[in-house]
């Protein structure tokens with residue numbers, strides 16, 4: 001164990017927050033890297049958010065993650081915000097700077113791309129059109145990351161079309177909006193399908209979509225990770241598509257967060273993945 005002059009602290013602010021797997025994974029990395037520290041769930045109600053964020057430097061926290069429902073509201077307490085997070089319109093990570101000011105970033109898009117690349121080393125964003133379902137915070141991060149990675153055409157489809165149009169306005173090309181009712185047709189010739197809606201998540205209705213028109217070479221991914229295999233992923237796997245669930249996004253978005261707080265870029269090891277998977281209901 002390296003000698004340290006203080007105990008390292010980080011956490012996740014959310015409400016509710018007890019379901020978060022982040023403490024498990026950051027605490028694994030503290031141990032793996034021989035660092036004395038801890039990462040705690042911080043159950044912060046919306047009316048206490050700004051005070052809690054402003055208390056981080058005084059408490060000696062290196063920073064924290066931000067989760068539902070605070071990803072937009074937390075921006076107000078930041079002295080600086082990374083351009084990618086500004087583009088997404090939300091932050092999921094706060095780092096306390098040397099002068100005590102707060103810097104906001106959003107690592108969800110990075111986590112998403114890494115999760116696909118770690119599964120399929122040959123995957124390329126520019127392989128063909130990509131269909132993205134949903135237009136919430138998850139979609140904003142995924143679409144920004146795919147566009148930056150070179151996606152030539154992103155067919156964005158959301159139940160509430162105006163929200164998809166808002167993203168298309170903000171991001172411009174390559175985003176094109178299609179109707180929710182036409183989601184099966186939009187799969188024609190697609191190289192990838194991504195579900196960022198909450199449909200298919202444990203306790204939510206399933207995502208209903210006919211996959212017949214989707215080429216079998218296409219990658220199908222779901223940012224949902226509870227359950228591990230959504231009905232969408234099971235149906236895609238059965239017809240021969242390669243699939244990626246949302247766990248890799250969670251694991252990989254945490255890597256740059258840990259690095260920005262503690263100066264070490266940690267790895268998603270098979271052991272870590274297995275440990276987190278074991279904590280998720282089938």
Ligand code: ATR
Nearest residue numbers: 134135136137138139158159160163196197198199
């Ligand atoms: P997040 O920030 O995690 O992406 P969100 O902002 O609540 O979550 O977005 C949830 C997404 O799931 C939205 O795209 C939502 O569609 P609407 O914008 O039309 O609400 C989508 N969604 C949730 N329930 C749905 C349903 N029953 N049918 C279709 N889409 C649904």
